[in-house]
Amino acid sequence: MMRTISIVLLWLCCTLGWAQTADERAGEYINQRQWFALQDLCATDSAQMSPFIRLFAQSMTAQMFNRPAEANERILALIRQHQEQMGFANVYNMMLLLIDNYSRMGDNAAAADAARRFATQIDSKVPADNVASVWAKERLYTALQAYDLYSTDTLDHTVPLTYTQIADSAQGLITLSGSVNKRQADFIFDTGASYNVISPELARRYGLRLMADSIKAQGTRSGGGQMAIADDLTLGNVHLRNVPFAVLDIGAGNERIRHTVGRISLIIGQPLLRQYGRYTIDLTDRTLYLYHHSARRPVRSNAYLDGALYAEIAQDGHRMPIVLDTGADKTTLGKAYYKDFSALVAREGKWTIEGTSGFGGIVYNSVFRLPQIAMQVSGRPFTLRNVSVAALSTGNGLAEGYGRLGMDFVRLWQQVTVDNTNMTIEVK
DSSP: OOOOOOOOOGGGOOOOSSOOOHHHHHHHHHHTTOHHHHHHHHHHHGGGSOHHHHHHHHHHHHHHTTOHHHHHHHHHHHHHHHHHHHOHHHHHHHHHHHHHHHHHTTOHHHHHHHHHHHHHHHTTTSOHHHHHHHHHHHHHHHHHTTSOTTBOOSOOEEEEEEEEEETTTTEEEEEEEEEETTEEEEEEEOTTOSSOEEOHHHHHHTTOEEEEEEEEEESSSEEEEEEEEEEEEEETTEEEEEEEEEEOOTTTTOHHHHHHTTTOOEEEOHHHHTTSSEEEEETTTTEEEEESOOOOOSOOOOEEEESEEEEEEEETTEEEEEEEOTTOSSOEEOHHHHHHTHHHHHHHOEEEEEEEEETTEEEEEEEEEEEEEEEEETTEEEEEEEEEEEEEESSOGGGSTTEEEOHHHHTTSSEEEEETTTTEEEEO
């Protein structure tokens, strides 16, 4: 539920008839957002890259594989040494990453200062909308710097979870019991959410501190909301203070979706989960295990964070990034999957029209429903049944990319462990 930064190396887009150089492959992977392939290329062929492309590739792998301090170090070096080669569009987007990374590291004062300096530098030199976006970040991070966000202990915790049918939607999702500002609350546990989310009604009821500026969010369509702070939050025996939420009206202007997703109004998403080095979803024990620390290990990452959590999934020699989305009951595959597997989908799928509900309302997609799909994650084979593949969509942001692994995937395993330090997903 956030806007994706567009990083493009325009001059590296062409594919040559002979063997590609390391620079050309890196440019192709960056343009196509193939972060797992870029990770492998950096590990094997970085010495064959030009200094500019090497630094660009290393910046993006650090960014996507949850190493924000390293990413900022490389982004600053990249801008200092290669600004003319990058072009303004890339400089602008890399600066936005740098600003947001300071906040991810817990230094909102540095984030606000970087935004202020950059906005002042580009003022009157670039389109007003670009400048306004940077000033909006400055205001947000200036407001957030007054809080010690996610203040908590450094212990490991266990949180009881429940697999619950949500209202009359027939969706089965993970819920966690706790409280907001000392008032009892039930949370949806959503690894596919780029924000912690609360409805306007609950934000008022629980007395959250609203911030004046609006934010942009992406669901089935683009929309807006506000940020707010919960002074106190508990999940099981976990106690946190100053927890930010995006205040979003999921059912705005659509009574049908308001009725369907009425209980999906309080969501724990990636910003809170990133506070922990590792976490395990154990449906057998009905427990969420939160581990404060996870040691850095020399392992290859098979997950990355780009707002949501993406897992590397293999099928017939293809490797794909698919969102691990515990906020969805069923797996749905997107238009990129349809493009790569169009022959399989056309041969085995049954065409229909399906509606998708979420923030932004209900949208309808032209889909093929496959009876089953065999895939692999972390070298482990699995089979999903009755999976929809979007062929065409009416502006549905959730249908872009390769899709989303829902609770039908999670329920296949006793445990699913996400290591935020090493960016790995393990199942057993």
